[in-house]
Amino acid sequence: MQQRPLLIPSACIADIENYSRPEPNYPEAEWLLGDLNWRGAKIPVVSFERLNRGRFAEFSATNRIAVMHRTSKNNRLPFYAMVVQGVPQPLTLVREEVRSATDETGPMEKYRVLLREVPASIPDLYLLEQKINEVISGYKHEVVQETGEMSE
Template sequence: MSNLPDELRGVIVQTGAGQLLLPNSVITEVLSFSDPDAVDGAPSWLLGLIRWRGWQVPLLDFADLAGVQARTTQLQGGRRRVIVVKALGGNPRLPYMALLADGFPRLVTVKASNLQAPADATDIAACIHAIATLNDEEAIIPDLDKVEAKLTALAA
């Protein structure tokens, strides 16, 4: 992580997997949760499709996708949010994806010196780029390229 600028703008998103740390630049919109349209034969981590600005956007449960044990607390209806994220892989059929969240995301300024991958980072799941320590709490940094690749493979 030595090529990072001194400070980064990020967004902390609470999910069933715990805290996700996402770049501020990939967050497109935060929506209230509504039940997605089901997708026949979809894996458990693909909760369905939501309609957003004329697009059918896949809604993901990141904890399930990454193989991270979900927290025991249940998301409550009024606190659920959908975080629409830009897909950066250039697939014209998949310009966006969405993550199920617990409450509103919050902006953070992260000093590069505070992002420390743990020593046991060799056993990171396929869709997790790193697990960082941020203000004495763990935050998962998702590998959005791998998430997008999984979604693209489903559509093929």
């Protein structure tokens, strides 16, 4: 994110891609930037900043797309993508290096923390996926099933 890093379990990240502008398909949700073709399937692309009521720059040379595995049991959304800044870095966390931050969380954050004295956000991925499902439920989507087969 532009304002503060996100802490996401590495198991949630399926792939990191160079940024390409998503195909706009969801005019009623400015935070849902559109769809991206990924491995033969269209997956929705989210601006976490917009959904969390922050600012989002449309394009930066450091933008990347993080393709995310779903955390819920919804087969309709096995993958989705999130715009990120730079290349995500793996971290090994030690309890003593993480402490609660005192500032208020945004609507899509579970927690705000200080990681080695750097402000960071822990997103509510389950809620994020619910929000995506609410919007895309009215649209017909090709999705990749867990087996790798395509279906609608």
